[in-house]
Amino acid sequence: MAEEGFLTRKFGEGVENYYAGSPLNRLAFLRTNHTYLSTALQHPSTRFILLNNLDPLASTPSTLAFLSYSDISDLIANPYATSEQQLLQTFTSTVDHPVLIFLGIDESAAPEHSIPTPDNKYTGQAYFSLDVTPYPSKSYASTATSLLLTIKSSYPTHEFKTARKDLNLGNEHAAIYASARSLTNWNVTAPYCAGCGQKTMSVNAGAKRACPALDGGVETRKCGSREGVHNINFPRTDPSVIMAVISSDGTKILLGRQKRWPKYWHSTLAGFLEPGESIEEAVRREVWEESGVTVGRVIIHSSQPWPFPASLMIGAIGEAIPGKEDIYLGNDPELEGARWFGFEEVKEALAVTTGGLYDPLPEGYKEGMLRLPPKTAIANQLIRAVVLGEVHLAKI
Structure with a gap:
């Protein structure tokens, strides 16, 4: 068995998301x-x-x-x-x-x-x-x-x-x-x-x-x-943030849903970075705009290229500030709804009801159960990191 490197000992196992990890050397x-x-x-x-x-x-x-x-x-x-x-x-x-x-x-x-x-x-x-x-x-x-x-x-x-x-x-x-x-x-x-x-x-x-x-x-x-140095004719990559937000007491996760999604299907919040904005600032802004919740500490989890058409999704985990966790959807009409879900309900959904937007209902699904994105989505990995403890947050 290969000896663990310094970064693995310090931060834990890394994450390689779907659409990443190409076997090709681009040369x-x-x-x-x-x-x-x-x-x-x-x-x-x-x-x-x-x-x-x-x-x-x-x-x-x-x-x-x-x-x-x-x-x-x-x-x-x-x-x-x-x-x-x-x-x-x-x-x-x-x-x-x-x-x-x-x-x-x-x-x-x-x-x-x-x-x-x-x-x-x-x-x-x-x-x-x-x-x-x-x-x-x-x-x-x-x-x-x-x-x-x-x-x-x-x-x-x-x-x-x-x-x-x-x-x-x-x-x-x-x-x-x-x-x-x-x-x-x-x-x-x-x-x-x-x-x-x-x-x-x-x-x-x-x-x-x-x-x-x-x-x-x-x-x-x-x-x-x-003439000279320029970047106007090079491929564009659109950075976006996607974040799992934990309640201040560490027992719940904030999930939202859009109107076009299947019934009971929820995911983490997400949005594009704006010019002159850090990743952490974008996480706080997007969460507040979409849900009314104010986030304090933000840490980076992993990233995922998303070729629809050219996004780089930067996965983060944020922690809500005590007393500023009430949900308000009036700032930005993007979400149809948002809720705090207890970890136990989310754990059950991770075990039974994950799947893509176009996938049929999984075997064992019961009406009203929370549905979550599949493992190929970075949203799923963020939810797992928070709810199942697959990443040691204190070490990130």
Whole structure:
């Protein structure tokens, strides 16, 4: 048995939430190396995740389907055949390209499936994602439609699964999908430069969009994004806080519900951080705005990427201030209701009635029982930490 490290002895076991823990090394420093990317793209063992309207191609509800370059080459050819600079110089705004993203390499792959990096320091099986959505406005729409028909014919058991309703991926596949979905969604929804309004081009293997200086060989107007340091054409991540709030006497937890949720389904409170606001301040503000409860001490628990579309959920635990625990929903109409629940009622729900918004009622459910989010949600992990004592709060 491996010896415990200092942090484990000091703070206890760590938490790795669903959609985190990708098995891939992203190799971000090679995203502009088109020689390496070109080799990786066309390698026979390279695996491609396909997205259609952001839903992934899956072989089962719990397993992504992976295709090869030969399956999809008609749609993308080899975009890395020339350098990134050459692509920018020959950019033409009327010619569209599907979003292709280099996700990284699996270093645990067998040698015959692996590709060495240029310095031979790393080796692994390459993974890409490709958006095959046949957007009517895109110049490649008919090719994408043909590809979808070919895939359906060649792989009749594969389906594009609706991620929030009929997909229950294993942890590693979920983490890979989270990266692919977030980056794809950003590329699709940010086609124009935030600095000058010109059409942009996906570069850096899908992790950046550039505002080209030329369009069809004609020089375009100047843009600040082409000079100096800037961040206007990089993917966005929206930080949000999600918090389990404990009563001042340590016996109850505050949970809320939205009107659109199933009957009796409750969860922890959550909200987006605002500019110039710390995590702790955001927790206190959101709890007070949504429930009227005032929180004092706040500690950080863990985080979870949430690719719907691009949030980073920062999990926290807060403690209510004595005498300021009355619930008032008049500040913010977001919640239909909020309640303090005793630990024993929550423990029963954790054992019997956890599940997603679209899941059927679990076996053993009785009308009126509290329902809680599934283990794949950070809300569940926060509730467990507080109610079951799975994290030693005094040591955090």
